[in-house]
Amino acid sequence: MKRLSLARFGLLLAALWVFAACERDTEPKRAASDPSKPDVVVFGSEMEGMYLARAAKDEGLSVIVIDPREKPGGQLIQGEMHYLDEAFEGSGKSLLQGRVKLLFDAYKKGDIRKKEEFVAYFNQLSDGIPIESGISITNVEIKEDPATNKRRVESVSYRTKDGTTKTVSARYWVENTDFSALTSKLGLQRIPGIETVFGGTKDYMASSLMMKFRNVDWAKFQQEVNKLGKKGIEEKYGAETTVTDTFTWGFGNVGGRFKPSSSDVFLRGLNTVNQRDGDVLINALLLYDVDPSSEESVRQAIELGRRETERVLPHLRQELPGWEKAEINGYPEYLYVRDYDRYETEYVLQATDLMSGTMYDDNVSIAGYALDLQGTKNHVWGSRKGVPDKYGMPLRSFIPKGYSNVITAGKNVGASAVAYGSARIQPNTALAGEVIGILLARLDDKRVLSELSAKEMKELHSYVQKKHGIRLSGVTGADKIKHLTDEQRRQLNEGKLVIE
Known part of the structure; x- marks a missing residue:
C-alpha cells in the first residue's frame, strides 16, 4: 500500500506540473464558451480522445464528453487492456511524446500496473471535464457550409440514461467511440476492412x-x-x-x-x-x-x-x-475492441505511406509500430506485413471527408486495413489527439481544420515544440520500400506482400 500511495502521489505531482506548465504557457484566443454550448463535444471516453479533450480544455476551450458506454474509460479502464504497446523507430528509440509519455514512463517503471492505478491516471487526465455516460444518439443535424463547400454538424440530440432527451450544439465534434457512434450517421463511405486482406465478407480483427x-x-x-x-x-x-x-x-x-x-x-x-x-x-x-x-x-x-x-x-x-x-483474479467489465467500421477521411493512410517513412506538412503525430493484423475467424493467427521505421500521421487522416467541423480520434483514424495494423496503436493516435486539441484552440472562429495552409501548420508545429516539447517537423523516416515496383507497392497496400 505504501508503494501504491507514493506512486500515485508522484504521478499526481508530475501530472499537475505538466498541466500547470501548459496553462502558464497558453494564451487562449477566446474565453470558454457557454457551458450549454461547448466548443468541443467528444463522443466516447476512450483514452486517445481524452488526450484531445484534455489539451483543448487546457488551451482554453470548453469541452464535454458524452459517452454511449455505461461507465467511462473504454478499453483501458473498463476493458483493462493494460498490456501497453509502445511505438519505436527502427533504431529502437522510443517515439513517445506528449502527455501519453507520462503514462508509459510510469507504466515501464512499474508504478502503474494495476487497475486502480490506471483509474487514478484517467481521473487526473479527465479532471474538470464533464462526462455523461449511458447516452444514445437520436439525431444529428447536418447542414451545408457555403463558406467551405463542406458539410458541418450543427447539433446532436441524444437520450440520457434516465430517458431524457437533450440537444447540444458545438463548434467541433469528435468521434471517440469504438463503434463509430457519430461517424456512422454522417453518410460517409466505409473504408474497406480486414476482409480485403484475409478474404470473405465484411469482417474485423478479433x-x-x-x-x-x-x-x-x-x-x-x-x-x-x-x-x-x-x-x-x-x-x-x-x-x-x-x-x-x-x-x-x-x-x-x-x-x-x-x-x-x-x-x-x-x-x-x-x-x-x-x-x-x-x-x-x-x-x-x-x-x-x-x-x-x-x-x-x-x-x-x-x-x-x-x-x-x-x-x-x-x-x-x-x-x-x-x-x-x-x-x-476476476474479469474485466468490457472488451478490448481492436477494429470496427472506419469511415473515409480527407486522406486515408496506406501501407506504402508507413513503410516509406512519409512525413506530411500537416503532421499531428510521429508514429511507428509493425503492420500487425490480428486474426479473424477465417485466419486465426493473423499476419505481420512489415515493420516501418517511423512515419507521419497527417491531420487530414483525422478529418471525415467532406466535413468541416468533425474530427476522428483513436481507432477511427483514416487508414486502410493494412496501414491500420500500425496506425491503431494507442501512442500514435494519443499524440495526434493531443496535438489536434491544441490546434482547435489556436484557430479563430473563421478558420476550419480542413483548410489550414502549410504556413499555418508550420506555425502550429513551432508552437507545440516550443510550449509542449512535441516535435512534428524536421523528422525523417527510413524508406524501406524504395526498391519496390509499382505492382509490388499495390500488393503491399492490399496485404498481399510481406516486407521482411
Missing part, C-alpha cells in the same frame, strides 16, 4: 477479453523458461518467446496446444504483463464476430470469454512453470 490471474511466481516463471536457452525456448514455447522481469511475448506453441471450446474463440501467443505481487494480465484470448455497436453481442462475447478463461487456467498451470497455483 476483439479480446483480458485474462487476469493471481498467485503466479514470476521469478520462477522467468528463471525456468530462460534456462532452456534460445533453441530450447523456441522448441517448447515457440519462436520469439521472451520473458523479462515485467513482460512476455511469444508462447505461440502454448496457444496452439490449447483446444478452444468453439470457433468463436481462440488462444494465440501470450502477451503477459507482471502487475506485481503475483498478479498478471494476459492479452491473448481472441473473440470473433463481435459487434461493439450491439450491447447483446458485447455481453455474449464477455460471457464466452469468461467461460473460456476458466478453461485456459488449467492449461496454463500445466504449460508454464511458476503457474502451478495460479487462480483467476
